[in-house]
Amino acid sequence: MSALSLDPTARAVGRWENEGGTVSHNVRDQFPGLGNGWHYLDTAATAQKPQVVLDAMMRAGGVDYATVHRGVYARSANMTVAFEAARNRVARFMGAAPNEIVFVRGATEGINLVAQSWGPENVKSGDRIMLSQLEHHSNIVPWQMLAEKVGAYIDVCALTEDGQIDLDWLEAHLTPAHKLVSLAHVSNVLGSVLDARRAADAAHAVGAKLLLDGCQAAPRMRLDMSDLGCDFYVMSGHKLYGPTGVGVLWAQAETLDAMPPWQGGGAMIDRVSFAKTTYAPSPSRFEAGTPMIIEVIGLHAAIDFIDSFGPDAIFAHESALAAQTRDALRSVDSVTLYGPEQSAGIVSFSMEGLHPHDIGTILDEENVAIRAGHHCAQPLMDHLGVPATARASFGIYNDEDDVAALVRGLERVKRIFG
Numbered sequence: 158m159s160a161l162s163l164d165p166t167a168r169a170v171g172r173w174e175n176e177g178g179t180v181s182h183n184v185r186d187q188f189p190g191l192g193n194g195w196h197y198l199d200t201a202a203t204a205q206k207p208q209v210v211l212d213a214m215m216r217a218g219g220v221d222y223a224t225v226h227r228g229v230y231a232r233s234a235n236m237t238v239a240f241e242a243a244r245n246r247v248a249r250f251m252g253a254a255p256n257e258i259v260f261v262r263g264a265t266e267g268i269n270l271v272a273q274s275w276g277p278e279n280v281k282s283g284d285r286i287m288l289s290q291l292e293h294h295s296n297i298v299p300w301q302m303l304a305e306k307v308g309a310y311i312d313v314c315a316l317t318e319d320g321q322i323d324l325d326w327l328e329a330h331l332t333p334a335h336k337l338v339s340l341a342h343v344s345n346v347l348g349s350v351l352d353a354r355r356a357a358d359a360a361h362a363v364g365a366k367l368l369l370d371g372c373q374a375a376p377r378m379r380l381d382m383s384d385l386g387c388d389f390y391v392m393s394g395h396k397l398y399g400p401t402g403v404g405v406l407w408a409q410a411e412t413l414d415a416m417p418p419w420q421g422g423g424a425m426i427d428r429v430s431f432a433k434t435t436y437a438p439s440p441s442r443f444e445a446g447t448p449m450i451i452e453v454i455g456l457h458a459a460i461d462f463i464d465s466f467g468p469d470a471i472f473a474h475e476s477a478l479a480a481q482t483r484d485a486l487r488s489v490d491s492v493t494l495y496g497p498e499q500s501a502g503i504v505s506f507s508m509e510g511l512h513p514h515d516i517g518t519i520l521d522e523e524n525v526a527i528r529a530g531h532h533c534a535q536p537l538m539d540h541l542g543v544p545a546t547a548r549a550s551f552g553i554y555n556d557e558d559d560v561a562a563l564v565r566g567l568e569r570v571k572r573i574f575g
């Protein structure tokens with residue numbers, strides 16, 4: 158496979174270009190899922206997988222396959238080295254240390270881990286948890302379950318008119334009763350980007366911790382845990398061009414070390430006896446059972462892949478496409494756009510009198526795949542006053558042709574529905 162489109166100097170000006178400035182379309186060619194002129198605009202739900210990720214997983218599950226952390230034979234020792242190399246790679250990607258990286262099944266599991274392990278130790282009856290109006294259900298329900306269990310309260314941070322988490326509101330409403338603030342780094346519906354540092358300072362000023370849901374930020378933004386200033390960060394492998402079934406929870410080692418285990422089993426123990434069991438240090442303490450070996454190796458390949466483009470170039474590329482889309486949709490009458498003008502590659506919209514499912518169905522006939530629904534963000538839909546929106550979300554493989562196909566498709570939707 159040619160490494161041309163993985164060139165670290167690749168940059169985006171609407172399309173990916175190589176260093177010589179020649180327009181290169183072969184990013185798409187790296188993705189077996191993107192043939193036949195299919196316009197895939199649902200990367201916020203899950204990203205397509207490049208061949209290098211599929212190849213790495215095929216090797217890990219085939220000729221290299223063995224368990225990790227246990228075997229005395231060479232294949233298992235090699236697999237353990239590869240597994241831990243992936244942890245090092247994730248740590249480097251996040252500007253963190255390897256012992257701060259916990260492998261989980263996805264962002265949802267990472268948030269549940271914090272809610273179930275850190276939660277009851279640190280959130281007590283009468284305490285408060287601050288979320289925001291735009292959170293994904295994965296960053297709402299685990300906290301509701303914790304609040305119910307310990308007798309705590311949930312508060313909901315307001316949004317600005319253009320759909321960003323209102324940090325003025327947050328600063329004005331946080332109190333010492335708040336033990337945790339948990340916010341999306343990038344909204345999966347509106348593409349709004351949080352000023353994470355400011356949110357962290359606001360949380361810390363009242364003694365609260367900040368968890369960032371990085372599902373939508375990790376595939377399109379430079380991550381550095383100390384710059385962000387948060388206390389917990391979660392992300393999902395499948396949104397990062399890697400496999401499903403793997404995600405990451407990051408927290409500082411001293412935070413993880415102070416947290417009790419949440420699931421018991423093999424691999425998370427120091428010594429087991431019926432009289433007393435002691436636990437392994439973190440991160441192993443949080444990785445009970447045989448881990449997702451093949452998926453972790455796939456995640457390593459995915460991070461190598463996207464890092465070869467560089468997060469700044471990816472962000473520029475996808476936000477340029479989102480801006481083009483917003484401009485183009487403004488000219489289609491009856492379209493309402495949601496969210497801020499500066500969106501991280503995600504555009505939500507509706508068309509007057511039409512259910513987003515009808516829009517999505519007609520677009521599908523035109524080979525354009527968008528998401529239509531509540532996007533696992535029903536409280537945000539309530540706030541917008543709609544049951545659902547249509548959403549176009551971009552990845553590194555999209556270009557202006559995809560935007561043009563979307564606009565053509567919407568013109569057809571208009572013709573069909575009058």
Ligand SMILES: Cc1ncc(COP(=O)(O)O)c(C=O)c1O
Nearest residue numbers: 263264265293295345370372393
């Ligand atoms: C902002 C956000 N948070 C959390 C999730 C849940 O991620 P997963 O289903 O991979 O655990 C998603 C997935 O859509 C998301 O977009």
